Amino acid sequence: MKTYETVIGLEVHLQLDTRTKIFCGCVTHFGKDANSQTCPVCLGLPGSLPVLNQKVLEYGMKIGLALNCAINTFVKFDRKNYYYPDLPKAYQISQYDFPIAKKGSLTITTGEQTKKIGITRAHMEEDAGKLIHSPEIKCSLVDYNRTGIPLVEIVSEPDMRSSQEAYDYLTSLKLLMEYLDVSDCDMEKGSLRCDANVSIREAGNQEFGTKTELKNLNSFKAVKAAIDYEVARQIKMVEAGERIVQETRLWNDEKQMTFSMRSKEEAHDYRYFPEPDLVPFTITENDIEKVRKTLPEFPLEKLDRFIRQYQLSDYDANVLVQDKQLAKFFEDCVMQWNAPKKICNWITSVLKQELNKRKINISEMRLTSGYFVGLIKNVEEGVVSNLVGKEILTIMLDTGRTCMSIIEEKGLRQVSDDNALGAIIDTVLVENASIVEQIKGGKESAIGFLVGQAMKKTQGKANPKKIGELIKGRFQNG
Amino acid sequence: MKLNELTAHEILQGFQAKTITPDSVYQCLQETIQNKDKKIHAYAHSADPAITPKAMDGKYPIPIAIKDNICIKDYLTTCSSRILEGFRPPYDATVITKLKDSGSIILGHANMDEFAFGSSTESSYYGVTRNPWNLDCVPGGSSGGSAAAVAAHEAIWALGSDTGGSIRQPASFCGVVGLKPTYGRVSRYGLIAFASSLDQIGPITKDVEDCALLLNLIAGHDEKDSTSANLPVPDFTRALTKDVKNIKIGIPKEYFIDGMDAEVKDSVLAAIEHLKGHGAQFIDISLPHTEYAVATYYILATAEASSNLARYDGVQYGLRCQPQQQRRTPIIDMYEETRDQGFGAEAKRRIMLGTYALSSGYYDAYYLKAQKVRTLIKKDFDEAFRSCDAIITPTAPTTAFKIGEKTSDPLSMYLSDIYTISVNLAGIPALSIPCGFSKNGLPIGLQIMGKPFDEEMLFRIAHTYEQGTEWHKRKVVL
Amino acid sequence: MITRKDVQYIAHLSRIHLQESEVEKLTNDLEGILGYIEKLNKLNVSAVKPTSHVLPIENVFRQDIEKPSLNPKDIMKFSTDNDGKGSFKVPQVIE
Structure with a gap:
């Protein structure tokens, strides 16, 4: 039988907990009335223009530094063009060729082993809105409150070799981000989201196999389970002589399986180009040092x-x-x-x-x-x-x-007074005559039982050490 | 003289002398629009009433026409496109806020080429605007409604927008003054984008003094527009000195080529002679990349437009259509049908061209290359302005052409912007001023280009020329 | 050379449904315009930096300070379709 190696890379989207959105002054609270936190800018209304929230760039730098990345001294935004009803401008303002940070690493611990996972890049972008599907009235509802919430996407190198390593990577990353205080990292609220790129190759092979991208992973446990499922599926296919198709697959948590989402697979031609509505940003060594000084102990x-x-x-x-x-x-x-x-x-x-x-x-x-x-x-x-x-x-x-x-x-003060305790011990010794006999016969371990009985009588208020000493004293004297 | 035929500065004098009142001016304009606009069709939506200030006691209660691509709160704003049918923005563009603060009376939205795509105002969904000097001719475009309104005295002054000549060319065709300010001089917030890196709002007026006055009202840094320049704004009326002694003006040889309309050429050369008489010095210069401007422009402008117009998809506002029979999925069908029905032929052509230029595999050959040629064109101007203070050229190669003459040949329409496009690519300011009339009574425009943020030089030269000539005094007879 | 197939692909990327006659016309139009644009190939621009922003403006920010949002009631006023409770309504999106 052949043995296979699993190759995993993760893409993590992190919502930053700034007070306001990335390009406008709307607040970023979770779970408010539909569209109550929107304005012409985040609704993408005709004529509106974005202006970058300074905090987002600062957080982006913090994240980059914490992941041992190089911070780009020239940073710009680009438009990623695609149609989806939750994307009001039909483009997402993101970063293409000059992201805030690149080439870093994160150290993870799996069991006793530590390992460095490469970080390809981290870039800033805006979040999309939320679609609620109402099949019974044959329509979908759109809420843009989430639109424009700042995101940092952290892309790892394909350096992980097991679902456990992926799990540990996520745990370490989440903890690091919590320490940085840049995100509440709450997967349930969607403030931390993860997609996994998974492929397999024969052990010893240098080339990567065809990867699939797993989405809809709603917990770290789901990430692990989805990778395990996917690896098994891929091995089965390869063993059967079938070709693995590069595609996006959705994890179904109830069925614990991944499913192809070919229906949504339109030709991906994002037509990235520099965002003309935002000017570029230059970051100096001095800026970087200033942010570095604010970093906490990791x-x-x-x-x-x-x-x-x-x-x-x-x-x-x-x-x-x-x-x-x-x-x-x-x-x-x-x-x-x-x-x-x-x-x-x-x-x-x-x-x-x-x-x-x-x-x-x-x-x-x-x-x-x-x-x-x-x-x-x-x-x-x-x-x-x-x-x-x-x-x-x-x-x-x-x-x-x-x-x-x-x-x-x-009145919980501990009773340590010898006289008070002596009376209680007297009673206990009388009530447990057979035990007393056993102890006298050499079974000293039974003393513990008597201590317990005495403690019960004081409703735990007695000093157990003291009681132990006193009881032992009785037998030595006796 | 009738009140509607006055310039803004004459009206302001009248207010001061208490010989006229804001109400009387406003009434006169209302009547004129009522009587004449059926012929001219300068306004896009006759149904929407004018917006008057609560009291006519502002500093500038002057009636103004606004191009239909500048957002006015709760006021029909459609870019003269079907796709924005019924759209009333929930906010004011920054220039509108400024005008409202100054006490302006907003007469209505002026007609334009759909989404500013055109040079003739023939592509408006709401019908063609006619040239007040000859109703069989186009007023130019895309701000044809604004220029025609001013020329026909249906507005005292107007705002247009200029992406490749859309203020200057119609100003030239309609015998009025039009200015494209330096990119960044006037906030674009609330200007519905055509090509974000080229668009600029500017004044269309009856004379140079009004042009300086109106620029005073709208110019200035805006924190809502990242690309607006944080520079002090001078009082532009102080540049109206009638003194051009020893000012150096360049004449680019690439703009005076064979095939240029003889009457246009003669008028421009006569204007040069006139300015020489005032002590201006003329030198021959070269802008060697001029011949590439149109091609460069049509890649960059359409690429940006394809992305800027992607948001008109029927999801939030404006038109929504659904085909009779399902073709793909309900939502994609809605997108495709809405955009098929909502956009006119030229809009579709430009969206398609721009999408192509950005699409996978073509980006480097088209978009990136055009951005590089843009650098060369900008350098041409940097170089030229080392030896001169301003540049003079014709505004358009011809006078106004006949309605329908160029609609079947998009390329010939594009080439009518040949003299105006480079200015937008270089980001510099340029002004068009009447400098004569053809034998059949159509106006001819002179274009003056300046260094970035040196609109004052343009006013100085234009004012000197205008005050020494009579062209601006000739009035349309309808 | 731009083909009918290219035009159909671009039309779908742009989410514009084209009538058959439009495909024909647009193929011709684009062919003509792209032919004109060919002239840029005369220039050698390999060493030239692209211009995205014509002005040398950099580092424009806003502070992380709250600004009032729109009232959902006002949003529903300009919405093409809504559920009456503040959400936009669109044809069913099939996942």
């Missing part, structure tokens, strides 16, 4: 630093870095109390679980880093037990109150 840098500076495990550091807000929250906490490992444990185990339960992210919670540190300190200093601490955290998340006010109100 995820991989942060990961290294967390491991080094806070002696976190690779795993823990990664959990923190995967969420920019979480990483920031962690560092805010550490600034207030230099106990990075303890704080990390509380974040990665307890806090994250609670947030997941509530289906919110860290920026949406009512808990400040100061209150959070206060809670961990109270646990560490034995004011409350670990268990009660977790309970308090849920209340803090629900109410936004401080740890101390909850302790005081509910």
Whole structure:
């Protein structure tokens, strides 16, 4: 049997979260009434003219720099001409031969392996509108609110060799863009969209096979599944001696299959030419340096630093870095109390679980880093037990109150007083006489059970360590 | 003299002296239009009433005609094309805002060649405009309605647009003054685009002083037009000095060739003699790439037009047609039928030519090559202006031709712009001024070209010439 | 040489449905115009830079500041067809 190599290149469209559109002053909010965020410019009305939003060029440069690209010092826009009802001018203002950035790379991690994926180019363009199909009234409805929302299209080299690498590329890219703060990268809202170019070739072969372009990939999972399906389909065809046709195929998420969309395959002759309504842009070294200075610490840098500076495990550091807000929250906490490992444990185990339960992210919670540190300190200093601490955290998340006010109100202060605990232990020993006998017979591990019983009696308020010591003491004395 | 026959500056004097009122001027024009426009058909849509300011107390309550390709809010604006049937833009062009702010009375939309494609105003969907000097002749084009309105005293002054001579050639044919300002001098925002890199709005007036006054009203930087020049605008009336002593004027040998109408040639040479008498110095110059201008222009202008006119597809506004029988898909059928029904023969010809010039495999041979020749043509002018302050040529090779004479031969129509086209390719300003009449009583135009943003030089020379001659005083008798 | 097939291809690219008689006429017209344009081939322009913008204007921006949008009611006023709720209506687009 022959073995095949998969070759994948990805095209990612990223909506920039500027306040206004790329060529006009309409706002870019998602989900508003149809056509309520449009004007003569983004509707492409006769006589209207585009003017570039400065923020878009700045974001384009940021993205280019973050992807290790060369920034073009001469940048211009071009018209891409084609007809579709969601494209009001029947051309898209895009960039053809002088994009904002070219020739970069993105480092991805697959398992233990890291790999550099080449970035061919990144260019700025305007988004199209939205078509809603109403088959029952035999018509389609057009909403141009999305028209003119700024996009950056990031085109990778065909450097990925598996669907997993494609998945990891997308994860890394998304994270990097979140760090840059240029897009909310929300695939559900369409602010991050991905098309995949997929081909196969016999292992060892240098030439590329015929590729197909996969569209309608609505999640990273769908990207992975679609590539897997497509690779299998292509191998089957080649094995059967059939020729692969270069075409666009749509992913059907319900059927988990790709389908040819030949019906839409008009001759693609986009007739690109320089946009006469926009003047060119020259970018100086100085401009580039100015933007470079605004770049944040990138995820991989942060990961290294967390491991080094806070002696976190690779795993823990990664959990923190995967969420920019979480990483920031962690560092805010550490600034207030230099106990990075303890704080990390509380974040990665307890806090994250609670947030997941509530289906919110860290920026949406009512808990400040100061209150959070206060809670961990109270646990560490034995004011409350670990268990009660977790309970308090849920209340803090629900109410936004401080740890101390909850302790005081509910009387949750940990019981460490020997006399009080001694009485409870007495009762437990009496109630569990058979266990006591076992321990006396040498089965020391059963002590844990007695500790648990004592904790129950105090509703978790007791200091478990203390109880353990006291119970052990009884047996040594006895 | 009747009020409608006055120039704007005479009317303004009358206002100041309180001998006339804005209302009386307006009334007089309304009557004239009512009585005469059936013959001339200078206005495209007789149904739409004039737009008068709330109170006639602005600085310039002068009645003006506006070419039908300049957007006026809620006012029928159709480019004299069927495809924009019923279109009322929701916004004002920048020049209209400026005119409204100055207190102007907008009489209506002047007829034009469909989408400014033509040199005779015969291709308007709303019918032919006639030359007031001879009703069997064309008024020139594409701003034929604007020029005819001014010549027939159906407007005090008018706005036209000039992509390859569309202001100057009809001004020449109708015996009025027409100026194509430097590209970027007047905002294009709201001018329905023909060829974005060549289009410019400009005044059509009865004399040079009015031309300077009207340019004062419309010129200036506009943040809504990326290609508008951010330069201070002088008071152009200050250039009306009647002094051309020692000014150097170039005569390009390529413009005085065999086959040129003898009467035109004699009139232009006489004008040169006249200016010599005022102390101007004439030198022979060469614009060696002149013979390539028409070919270059018809590639660039039609390519841009093919893209600019792609938006007229029946989706949002204007005409929508559906064929009886389905040919492709409902939406593509709608596009193709709407554009078949909506565009006239010349519009289709130009869209097809432009699409061809941009299409895959032909871009380099046509569009790119034409852009390069444009560079050479521009360099010709740069070179020439090193040794002279202005250039004088005829505006058109002939006087107004007969209606129907050139409609069957597009190329002969294109060649009637042979003297005006280079100016648009080079982006420089040029003005046409009456310099005589043919034996059969048709006006002849003199063209004066200037350096970029030196409209003042044109006014200076034109004013000197005009004040020393009587041509501008000859009035149409209808 | 431009052929009828070229004209039909260009017509479809331009989304213009042509009558048979128009195809004939346009083929002739374009042939004539392109023949005239041939004269550009006399020039050697290999070393010449193309001109897209005749003025040396660069770097024209707007700030990322909100401007009022149109009222959907006003948009529906000029729309050829709409659903009465602010959306343009077009013949069914088949995906």
